[in-house]
Amino acid sequence: MPDLFDTPNAERPASRTRPLADRLRPARLEDVVGQDKVLSPDGPLGAMLASDALSSVIFWGPPGVGKTTIARLLADETDLHFVQISAIFSGVAELKKVFEAARLRQRQGQGTLLFVDEIHRFNKAQQDGFLPYIEDGTILLIGATTENPSFELNAALLSRAQVILLERLSRDSLEGLIKRAEAEIESHLPLDEGGRALLIELSDGDGRALLNLIEQILSWKLTERIGADVLSRRLSQRAAKYDKSGDEHYNLMSALHKCVRGSDPDAALYWTARMLTGGEDPRYLARRITRMAVEDIGLADPQAHRMTLDAWETYERLGSPEGELALAQAVVYLALAPKSNAGYVAYKAAMKAAKKTGSEPPPKHILNAPTSMMKEQGYGAGYTYDHDAEDGFSGQNYFPDAMDREAYYSPVKRGFERELKKRLDYFARLRTERRS
Structure with missing residues (x-):
């Protein structure tokens, strides 16, 4: 898989036909960019390596931040045999073969680092299958997931593996990656300052995406620099990372809810826009803001509830994109409305009492x-x-x-x-x- 960053020229094959991401794949952990919090001596991985106590870990983070590369380099650092599988394409039969081969290597005196991409795709029973091989040292497991391990991995596996968060790449890290790409191609990218900024924006924190975009730009064989306007016409906007059934769906809705509760209409509008541009169903948004009106505003402003229902009805009548403006206006109204959860608290207290008193007439x-x-x-x-x-x-x-x-x-x-x-x-x- 592609990854990030510079490997000294002397250590690379001379072929220029290989993808740029592969040519820039790091040869050492210190060459990986953007994950200093993890790899520094004070970071979780850095501390493990310094104490020669590497244990099974789960890398949790968005695409294109170096999960696969770091796993490969850990195998090199520890002289472990590296095996990579994907939970999307692997089943029980392949897992058994992997474990049997690891057992054989163990008897021959070599350990195995098993890297499992998209590990959350394995069901709970399949996840349990790793446990005895982790416990007896047959494998050192490195799992990678873009989903929250707390929800997607079972407790038994999580108790045997440390979860390490890999963050999306910062603008500085992406700029550093561009410079390394330019060193590799021995030329500056044909972009002016605005075009360079847009390139970083389009990559959206994903190093792999950035390198793929650079290769696309190079294929145009431009003879002069272009700016953001031309670049935006030539490159389609990458869809924001937004899984309507995954963590991002709930994270962004949680952010919106707290902005409304915190009376910040501008931030509330931003997260509303983020969800809608990510493909969120406006009807889901309408339902949730109606809940906000009831839970966080309540009787402090009874009109807020009516406002959300009217916005919902307006969307149903107008559809997208016109109807989404009504939802946005309702979000602004909720954010600026006086807040009270007294009705919500009262309801919960009454429910608790009702359950306690049972069938009292x-x-x-x-x-x-x-x-x-x-x-x-x-x-x-x-x-x-x-x-x-x-x-x-x-x-x-x-x-x-x-x-x-x-x-x-x-x-x-x-x-x-x-x-x-x-x-x-x-x-x-x-x-x-x-x-x-």
Whole structure:
């Protein structure tokens, strides 16, 4: 697989027909760019190598950041036999062959570093199959995944392998990679400053993508430098890394939710745009912002709930892209609305009490008595019709007789809930007066 970065010219084959990414593949760990936090002496891998205590690890990170290259170089650093498989194309039969060959090498005195790309693609039972071979030292496992290991790998495997996060490449790292590519081709790229900046932007933190784009530019055999405008016409925009069923889907929605809760309309609009440009279903966005209106704004601004439903209906009527503007406007409104989760907290508290009290019946005085037998049982006895009471409020008990009165709803002093708090306090005072 392609990867990142400079290998001294003297250590490379002379062939210029090989892909640029392969020609720039590092020959040493110190040549890998963009993962200093992991590879430095204080980093997790650097510390392992310094203490000669390399153990099984899972590399978690986006594509094109060096997972495969680092695994290969670890095998070189430790004199382990390197074996690479992909969980996409491998099954139980191939795994058995890999383990048998590793056992044979172990008897001959050589260890095996097994690199498993897309390890999350193996099901839980297949993941369990690695455990005995890790435990007895038959293999040193290096797994690679773009998905959150906490959700995709089972606990038994995670307990035997350290998860190491590899980050997307920074702009500085990508600029360094461009310079190494230029050293390899012995020429500057035919791009002006704006074109160079756009090239980095289009690579979106992916070193492999950057090198592939560079090769595409070189194939044009330009004789003069071009800028961002020409480059953008010649290169199609790479789709943002956004898996509508994976971690990024939930990460970006979480970011949007917290921006709304934090009253930042600009950041909320940014994450809204990120999801929509990534291909998110606007109906899913509509559903989630409606939930935000109920959970984080609630009765502090009852209009917020209506605003999200209207935006949802507008999208259904207009479709994309016109209807998405209504969703964006609703997001701005939510971000600027007064916030309260008092209703949400009250609901959870009431649910907890309902589960605890089980089948406690309502007090008899608020039960209807349509039959004479029910009247004889005391149903409806002593009920006061609130409209006939002074101030339209009787102050009766409506909780089960065996249950003490509880307070779940505590409105905040923001937005419309300030008025609701006044009403709540008013009724509480009347209730006390009626009972005295």
